Amino acid sequence: MSHRDYSVTRSSRAARVATVLGAILLVVLIAAPWWAGRADMRLMGELFLYLALASLWNLLAGYAGLVSVGQQAFVGFGGYMLFALTIFAGLPPVVAVLGAGVLGALIAVPVALLIFRLRGAYFAIGTWVVAEVFRLSFAQISALGGGSGSSLPTNIVRSMAASRDGRESLSYWLALGAAVLVITVVYLFLRSRKGLALSAIRDNELAAGSLGIDIWRTKFLVYVITAALTATVGALIFLQKLRISPDAAFSVNDWTAFVIFIVVIGGIGTVEGPIIGTLIFFALRETLADLGTIYLIVLGIVAIMIMLKAPKGVWGLIRARYDLQLFPLGFRVERSNNDKGT
C-alpha cells in the first residue's frame, strides 16, 4: 500500500448522480408552464423564492456567522425599489428587478459599516432596528402610498407580457431563475478562495485571523452580496404580489421567522439544508395552514426541538447516516481501484 493507492477528490458518486438528477429536474421545472396548473405554478414560484431567501440567510448565518433577524429590510427595500424604478423611472419590470439588486448592494454598505460595530446577538437585534427604520421611512413616502401602500399600475403589469398566462409563466421562470442563481452563487462562492476563508472563520475565528484572513472584509463582502441578492428576490416577491405596503414588505414573520425555521429544520451551514427545509416547510404549510396560529406554534416548537436535539437539522441526520454530500464542498480521500498493481 503506497500513497498512490489513494487520491484526493472533491466529487463523489452521490454528487455526480445528484448533478444528473438535478439537471433533469431543472428541465422538468422549466417546462412547468406546459404541464402544471396556474395554482401549482404560483405555489412553486413562491417555494423557489423562499428557497432563495433561505439559501441566502444560510450563507449569512450558517457560514459567515452573521445571524441577522433583519433581512426583511432588504426584501422590503427590493420590493419598494421595483415599484419606484418602474413607476418613476419607467424601467421595464425585469430591468427594475436587477436594478433593485444593485441598489440593495449600495444601501447595504452604509448599513454594514454601522451594524458591524455590534457583536453576536446584539448584531442580530441591530439588524432588526435597521429593518424597522426602513419600514418607518417607507411609510413616510407618500408617493409610494405611505403607510397604506400601493399597487403596481396595470400598464406596467401589462408591459411584462400581453396575456395573463404569459405573465404568470414569466413570473414563474423568474422565481425559478432566482433560486437557481442564488444556489449557484452560494455554491461557487463557498468553493472559491473567499469561501475557504469563510469556512475557516466559521470554524475558528481567532485561528483564521492569525492565518492572515481579513475577517472583517470577508464578512462585509458576504453581507453585501447577500443583501443584493435578497433585494433582487424581494423585488420578485412583490412582482408576484403586484401590491406593496410597509407592513407586508418589512414583515419579520414572513421574511425572517419562516426563513430561519426553514434553515434550522433543514440543516444550517449546509447547501442542501435550505432545500430540504423549504420542501418540509411547504409540505407542513399546505397540510396544516388551516390551523392558523396553531400551525405557527407547532413550527416554533419543531424548530426549538431541532435546535436542541439535532442542531444540524434534517440534512445533518441524513448525512451522519449515509455520508452524502450532494454539493461537493469538502475534499475526501478515496482509495483508487483501477491501478492495483502499483
Add this chain to the structure above:
Amino acid sequence: MEWFNAVVQGALLGGLYALFAAGLSLIFGVMRLVNIAHGDLIVLAAYLGLSVTLVLGIHPLLALIVVVPAMAVAGYILQRGILNQTLGQDLLPPLLVTFGLSVIIQNALLEIYTADPQKMNAGLLETASVSLGGLSLGVLPLLTFAVAVLVIAGLQWTFYRTALGRAFRAVSDNQDIAQLMGLNRHHIFGLSMALALAVTAIAGILLGIRTSFDPSIGGGRLIFGFEAVIIGGLGNLWGTLAGGVILGVAQTIGAKIDPGWQILSGHLVFLIILAVRPNGLFPRISG
C-alpha cells in the same frame, strides 16, 4: 415651554424603557444571553395582569402580587428546562431558540386573547396629574419613573451587596472557576432569569396600564429595551436608565416635529449614537 414639556414627558417615558431594558441587561451581564423573546414576555406579563385583574376584580397594581412571582417561576423553569441547554461558545442556539419562543408566545397569546387591543383599567391613576412649575405631569408616568429608579437601585444593590449578586458576578466572570468554588451555574442562571422576568412583569403591568397592547407588539418593546441597553453601555444598569431616558426624549421630540416621526427618531438617535460611540455612553463590559 412646549419643548421643555416634551423633554420632561420623554424622560419619564424613558423610565418605562429602562424597565424593558433592565431584565435584558441583567441576563446579558450574567450569562451573555440575549433573549429575543424578551418583548413577548413583557406582553405576556401584561396579559397575565389583565387576566388577574378581570378574574379577581382587583387594581392592576395589586395584580403585581400575583404576576411578579408567576413570571419569576416561569423564568426559572424556562432557564433550567430549555435555555441552559443552549448556552455555550456558539451564539446561534440561544438566539434561534429564543426566536422560536418569541413566535410561540406571540401566537399562543393570539390564540387565547385574539388580536384585539386590550388595556388594563387603573381608574383614577390613568388620568391623575400634578402641576409642577407650569408643567402638568401625569401621576402614572411619575410613578413609572420612580419604579424604574427603585428597580435599578434594587438590582444594583443585589449585584454588589448580596451573596446572590456575588454569585451572579462570579459566573459572569468565569463560569468554570465559579463552578469549582461550589456554585451550581445552572441554578444561578435560573435565578438570574427569574429575577429578570420579575422585572419584566413590572414592566408589562405598567405598559398595560399606560397604553393598549396586542400580541404583536413584543418585537417593538424588545427593540426599545435593546436600544436603551446599547445607548447606556453594556453592563451598566444606571447607564441603561440614562439610555432609556435618551430614547424617550428622542421619541417625544420627534413626535413634536411630526407625529409619524416618533418611533423613527428614536431609532435614528440610537443609530447616531452607535456611529459615534459604538460602546454606548457609559460602557462597563465589552460585548
